Amino acid sequence: MTDSYYIRRAVPGEEKMARDMVIRVKEEMPQDQQSWFSIDNLDEELRDFKRGKVSCYFAARRRENGEEELAGLFFLEIPELAEHNLGYHVGFTEEELKRVVHMDTAVVLPEHRGHGLQERLMAFPEEELKKEGFTHLMGTVHPENPYSHRSFEKLGYRVVWSGEKYGGKLRDLMEKDL
Numbered sequence: 001m002t003d004s005y006y007i008r009r010a011v012p013g014e015e016k017m018a019r020d021m022v023i024r025v026k027e028e029m030p031q032d033q034q035s036w037f038s039i040d041n042l043d044e045e046l047r048d049f050k051r052g053k054v055s056c057y058f059a060a061r062r063r064e065n066g067e068e069e070l071a072g073l074f075f076l077e078i079p080e081l082a083e084h085n086l087g088y089h090v091g092f093t094e095e096e097l098k099r100v101v102h103m104d105t106a107v108v109l110p111e112h113r114g115h116g117l118q119e120r121l122m123a124f125p126e127e128e129l130k131k132e133g134f135t136h137l138m139g140t141v142h143p144e145n146p147y148s149h150r151s152f153e154k155l156g157y158r159v160v161w162s163g164e165k166y167g168g169k170l171r172d173l174m175e176k177d178l
Helices: 015-028 031-036 042-050 086-090 117-123 126-131 146-154
Strands: 006-009 054-062 068-077 100-108 136-141 158-165 169-177
Touching: 015 042, 015 054, 015 068, 015 100, 042 054, 042 068, 042 100, 054 117, 068 117, 086 100, 086 136, 086 158, 086 169, 100 117, 117 146, 136 146, 146 169
Parallel strands: 100 136
Antiparallel strands: 006 054, 054 068, 068 100, 136 169, 158 169
16 A cells, blocks of 8 residues: 655745644644754744755645645755764764764654654655765654654664753764765
């Protein structure tokens, strides 16, 4: 059985849809899971998307009437030598830091969960990133978030560092070599 979901790159002008989706997921999270999700930099991420510094991908499907129904999204960032490059946590050289990609915010709307969309969103740009010479995919996940941990692990990521990030929030740093 195949599902009707597909992944596509977002285009400038879709920032409001992305923002609304992230806010909705955060608002609908159970209180005990609020610390799993950090969206402190959402407006900055959306500005960077509009400027072409961050890439955004949507998971979607077609409704019977032909309209697109968004199901999830994923942001990735190429931090280069910025001080927030996750590669600094594991002692990467300057050359390695230039080949890091941040596998950043990923959300799936509750009614679309269970279709592997987070993994599909994260896997979608890998081949293109590899062709562009990037070798280190890195992202953070709350240590008690089994869903995101499982998504990262299914894609071949491993924990390479654990500690506080984002204003004191516990995070595991996940890394995958391309």
